[in-house]
Amino acid sequence: MNLIYYTSNKGNFGDDLNKWLWPKVFGDQFLDVNSDTAFLGIGSILMRDSNYLHKASEFSKKVVFGTGLRSIDEDLVFDESWDLMFLRGPFSSLRLQRQADNYITDGAYFIALLEQYEKYINMPKRHEVSVVPYYQSVDKVDWNAICKANSWNLILPTGDDVEGFIEEIAASKYVISEAMHGAIIADALRVPWKRFKFYSHKMEGDKVAEWKWNDWMFSVGIYESQYIDAEIKREKLKYKLVPSWYQARNQKKILEKFQNHELVPFTLSSDDRFKEIVSQLESKKQEFIKKYLS
Numbered sequence: 001m002n003l004i005y006y007t008s009n010k011g012n013f014g015d016d017l018n019k020w021l022w023p024k025v026f027g028d029q030f031l032d033v034n035s036d037t038a039f040l041g042i043g044s045i046l047m048r049d050s051n052y053l054h055k056a057s058e059f060s061k062k063v064v065f066g067t068g069l070r071s072i073d074e075d076l077v078f079d080e081s082w083d084l085m086f087l088r089g090p091f092s093s094l095r096l097q098r099q100a101d102n103y104i105t106d107g108a109y110f111i112a113l114l115e116q117y118e119k120y121i122n123m124p125k126r127h128e129v130s131v132v133p134y135y136q137s138v139d140k141v142d143w144n145a146i147c148k149a150n151s152w153n154l155i156l157p158t159g160d161d162v163e164g165f166i167e168e169i170a171a172s173k174y175v176i177s178e179a180m181h182g183a184i185i186a187d188a189l190r191v192p193w194k195r196f197k198f199y200s201h202k203m204e205g206d207k208v209a210e211w212k213w214n215d216w217m218f219s220v221g222i223y224e225s226q227y228i229d230a231e232i233k234r235e236k237l238k239y240k241l242v243p244s245w246y247q248a249r250n251q252k253k254i255l256e257k258f259q260n261h262e263l264v265p266f267t268l269s270s271d272d273r274f275k276e277i278v279s280q281l282e283s284k285k286q287e288f289i290k291k292y293l294s
Contacts, residue, residue, distance in 0.1 A: 001030055001292070004040045004056050012135040013157040013165050014181030017108055018042050020162040025110050025285060026293060034292050037061040042107045042181075044068040044088075044212050046076060046096070065288065066107030068092045068215055071208045083291075086284055089215030104280045105219040108181055109188045111166065112278050113285065120170040120189055127153035130172035132182030134200040140232070141251040150258055157182065174266055176228070176258075180213055187220060190274070192266035196228035198254065220269035220277065228264050230257040 005018040018041050023030045038056040040063065045052040047070035056062045061081055068088035069076075072095060078084065087093045088107070090100035111117060130153040133143055138158055147154040155168045157179045166185060169175060175186040175193040178200055186193035201209045214225060230253055269277075 001032075001034050002038050002059060003031070004038050004045065004052050005043050006045060006052070008135060008158075010135060010138070011158040011160055013162065014108070014179065014184075015043055016160065016162055017181065021108070021110055024114055026289065029293070034061070037063060037292065039063050039065060040067040041065050042067070044070045044208075046070060046092070047074055048076065063288070063292070065284070066104065066110075068106070068212060069095055071205075071211045073207070085288065089217075089219035091211060091215040091218065103219055104284065105277050106181075106184050106216050108184045109277055110281055110285075111185070111188055112274075113281060120166060123167065123170040125171060125173045127168070127172040129153065129174045129176060130155050130168060132157060132169075132175060132177040132179045134178040134198070134203070136203045137178060137199040140199055141247055141254060146251060146254055146258065149255060152176075155182065176261065180216065184216060187269050187274075190268065192268045194226070194228065194261070194264050194266050196230055196257070196261075198230045198250075199232045202232055221273040222267060222269060226264050226267070228257050228261055230254045 003018050003022065006012070006015045008015065022039070022041060036059050038059040038061070040046070040052070040056060046064070046067055047053070061083065064082065064084045064087065066086060066088055069092040072091070074095065076096060084097070084102060087096065087103045088105065089103050093103040094100040111120070129150070131143065131147050132155045135157045138156060143154050153168070153172065155165060157165065169182070169185045169191060170189050172191055175182060175191055176196055177183040177186065177193055178196050178198050183193045183195055195213070210225070217223070217225065232250055
């Protein structure tokens with residue numbers, strides 16, 4: 001099985017989760033069987049003329065297992081060599097297949113099927129609030145100083161300690177996340193979360209960022225997109241000449257917004273929807289095993 005997913009030199013938890021999670025879900029043999037099959041799991045990697053689709057095309061069979069479309073602008077047609085087992089959310093399903101019925105949610109929720117899931121959800125809550133920046137935001141401001149000012153815990157999505165990231169989320173009472181998979185893992189671990197916008201919308205574009213977040217949130221029954229608005233603004237000439245001024249301005253803005261974070265409520269998908277998701281994922285797991293691992 002050949003994993004197709006985005007990789008970053010600095011590390012990005014949501015994407016790096018692929019190589020950690022799937023062998024735990026399907027067993028150690030997962031990567032050693034069906035060498036002519038591509039597996040597209042976690043990530044918004046269904047996009048026209050992308051390296052992901054070009055790479056997948058090298059294999060005779062391609063399995064889409066919880067992947068999302070990058071944006072509403074994608075117009076893709078797949079032949080019979082593609083097995084679209086399920087998509088991330090209703091937007092991806094509707095745009096790709098013209099019907100919003102072939103989705104469950106983001107594949108990261110498969111952590112709820114792991115043996116260690118009970119350990120995660122029963123971990124002592126060592127942190128009142130944890131903050132998760134977007135992986136491209138890590139060097140934009142001093143996150144340690146921001147979190148220290150609020151007596152909050154910082155969880156960076158960079159690096160390669162996937163399980164350490166999960167355990168830090170599990171040890172938090174609440175999570176404030178710019179990274180979508182910070183919120184997703186919090187929701188899967190039943191930790192109330194809220195989103196904040198800072199830099200990701202500038203890096204990805206508002207259209208892409210909002211598409212991804214709402215595709216996932218609608219899949220778990222959250223229909224109101226509320227967030228802490230600390231959006232980074234366009235650099236003026238004086239800030240380009242003195243970058244430290246730009247960083248200081250953005251850091252000040254985040255601190256001000258976080259001081260009033262109570263204006264945006266923490267949220268969580270319903271227990272009923274979560275139980276339904278777990279059941280749906282278990283069914284898809286068994287279907288995949290029967291098709292590709294038996």
